[in-house]
Amino acid sequence: MPELPEVENTRRYLIQAGLPGSTFTGADIGWPNALKTPPMEDFVLGLLETRVQEINRRGKYLLLPLDSGPRQPAATLILHLGMTGGLRVQPTGHAPHPMVRHTFWLNGERELRFIDHRKFAKMWLTDNLKDVMPPLGPDPLGEDFTPEALGWALNDRSAPIKALLLEQSIVAGMGNLYADESLFLSGINPMRQASGLSTGDLERLRECVVTAFSTALEAYDEAREAQWPDPPMGLHTWSIPRKDGEPCPRCGGPISGTRIRARGTYFCPECQR
């Protein structure tokens, strides 16, 4: 379930693996439904002989601006890992993971391999980001993620804070696990009405979102070094147990499991009132 730390880890992995500067020499799209735009033929032709300039991230989206030389306009390859997506840069001879859905051939006998067990991942190739990118809120690793920005977005919203934290237009990169973790760290009940949060709540929440993501990222950085060249994925980097009745790490009381907007939600009824 890639959320911001997993996507950022993937970004750093791709850079370390030398994807920037590599040239696409072909592509095999094994699950066409993942391709949102353009149609397959245009997608593959559009990638051909383009060079990856850099690997950027906006929320959970990976953005690969491409250099196509004199051919214009310059396009961007956009990747979203969905729930089970993962990327590898490997030598052509290296046995591929059984769940590789798409293969992008690179110069120098290497391949960019897109793994995706459950086929929730998505891809776009566009020369106009605005046409395909949904509106994204501030990124918690950036400077514009402030208590004021959070308060403004939640101001007149009556939905439970947990549901709104998951909206990418409010917090870019947030996902189910880190939403629960951030609320647990900040002592805020996930079912509370967003508009009812005090200034103090918002400040604490902002701080805890940053803490949850930063802690996870550090773990990914370490694991990436330790297990190179296999990138880590799915590290257990949160403190709140994701099981009903488990002891709360803070007070020892039983953790409650419930559903908010059909998402599994875990919290401590004692610490998060």
Place this chain on the structure above:
DNA sequence: AGTACGTCCTGATCGC
């Protein structure tokens, strides 16, 4: 407009 729910997917796990 805001809120909520169904849908897409596969594999693991649950319950009868």
Place this chain on the structure above:
DNA sequence: TGCGATCAGGACGTAC
């Protein structure tokens, strides 16, 4: 023991 039902969840489409 075995097999069908349920669960997991990111983002979008649809309904209210």
